[in-house]
Amino acid sequence: MTTRIKYLISRYYHDVLIAMEAILANKLKSFLTALGIMFGVAAVISMLAIGRGAQQEVLEQIKLVGVNNIIVTPSEMAVDGGNGSGSGESTKRFSPGLTLLDARSIRETIPSVAKVSPVVSLNYHAILGARSYPVVLEGVSPEYFELLNINLVAGTIFGEQQAEAGKPVAVIGDNIRNRFFNTEDPVGKYIKCGETWLKVVGVIERRDFTASASDELGISSTDNKIIVPVKTMLLRFKDRARINPEVLEQVSRGGGNTQENNNTNQSKDQLDKIIVQVDETEFLSSTANIIKRMLLRRHSRIYDFEVTVPELLLKQQQKTNDIFNIVLGAIASISLIVGGIGIMNIMLASVWERIREIGTRQAIGASRKDIIVQFLSESTLISVSGGMIGIVLGVVMAHLIHVMAGIETIVTLFSVVVAFGVSATVGIVFGYLPAKRAAEQDPVESLRA
Known part of the structure; x- marks a missing residue:
């Protein structure tokens, strides 16, 4: 050869x-x-x-939205989900909105669901000494970090006991660390958010993401976030499901049922989002349909929520x-x-x-x-x-x-x-x-x- x-x-x-x-x-x-x-x-x-x-x-x-995840978000417009009963009937029904009980029901009822994390997001100012910085305060469950593949560079996430007890603990993003703890280890230190002092237990690694991902899928960078247990958020910061004294006063004056009041009030949804992870990809569509039917029943047949499957949309x-x-x-x-x-x-x-x-x-x-x-x-x-x-x-x-x-x-x-x-x-x-x-x-x- x-x-x-x-x-x-x-x-x-x-x-x-x-x-x-x-x-x-x-x-x-x-x-x-x-x-x-x-x-x-x-x-x-x-x-x-x-x-x-x-x-x-x-x-x-x-990777940012997580594998096999389903995202449930409140809908801006409630639609009657009844059996042809007419559009006017939905205004006579009451829906509690997206609540912590919805997330718990999804976890406990649907066999194909592996993990669930409720999400509550609020804009706050973090304060330490003479420094103040605008942040996104987010209340989640410990499973949230695994659902969205969020890794830490220091410390640990808060545990189940801390989450259930509503302890004032927090995991901070990279921008928060650079802003307040540039020359020291933030783990174990305290940072004030609103009127509450939070103990830093972990630091999230920096994550890059595209603007298109943020716009289309409703995800955002964790760099500017302070993440706390969801019960800490509801107990120590704000729970939108609680009855507002101003609303009671308006109702007592006879103005509680007007459309104007509905537009000026804040969202009645206790949660901003529920993230659900399914065991297998093949169960994504069927589980999403089950979640939709379950929430429709829990919300008095009113479609005031949306169920999306980011992975299927991305594929x-x-x-x-x-x-x-x-x-x-x-x-x-x-x-x-x-x-x-x-x-x-x-x-x-x-x-x-x-x-x-x-x-x-x-x-x-x-x-x-x-x-x-x-x-x-x-x-x-x-x-x-x-x-x-x-x-x-x-x-x-x-x-x-x-x-x-x-x-x-x-x-x-x-x-x-x-x-x-x-x-x-x-x-x-x-x-x-x-x-x-x-x-x-x-x-x-x-x-x-």
Whole structure:
């Protein structure tokens, strides 16, 4: 096998050298011929980089919202869920809104549910010494950290006993630590939020997230949050389910049932969100339907809540992105085909321009294989050279897209190998016809031309 390879190299080495000399002798023509391949390869690499970046962004969003999670949120508009009883009946019914009892019922009733965390969010100012900083105070269960894959860099999360007792303990985000505890370990220290002093038991690692994830899926960074047990939030800060003295006063004056009062009052929902994790992905849709029916029954047949499955939405988005990326890749690949056609046209024209050279080589003993190897090597070298330049251009384009358009791009070795392989294949495929045409020339007719 080795001997055969050595023979082929020695046999056609001179033909390849002639092809290289022809390329160097016509630098401008060779460069213009390779332009189509350059831009084709660059387009393929940049498009694949955009597709890979979009895929990675979806995976990061899935990580942020958690795997197999279902999110229940209050709805801004209550809709009658009765059996055709009319739109007016929903105004006569009372719904308690999203409550802690809803979260407990979901956990205890549905077998496919693995973990549940209620979420209450309020805007506060954290105070320590003379420093004040606006924060998001969030009340959750200990399972919240596992549901959303939140890791700590120091300390621990609060335990079940602390959560059940409503202890004033907190886990703080990275911005809170940098703001108040930049030169010391915050674990074990106290920070004031509102009128309550909270003991810091843990610090969350910094998490990057995209604005699209925040807008579409209702998630946000933990860097600016102080996370406490949900019962601590309800007992020590605010419980929207409690009867408001101002409302009682309005009702006693006869104005409690007006639409104006309903618009000015704060949300009646005790919780801002319930995060539910299902055991298996296959149970996501069925569990979401069960949760919807259960809450509809608990809320007096009023749809004042929404049940969403972020993972399914993201997978649908990923599927859409994949289809879009295939279309982009196909469009980019067309430029490679156009570049290959350009190589074939130039090489066909080159055959007629160098007809006397072909006849001379055949007259002094060059075989048809020698002529084929010569012109095929020339087209392949042009294509491969264009492909190599196109790879560099594609990486630069991907970086510029990321910097100027803010679109995540990831250039992978796979995309580089594919683009380079396609460029070499284009040179061989589209260079074979001119090479074959050159080899079929009659030496006598070629010398007469």
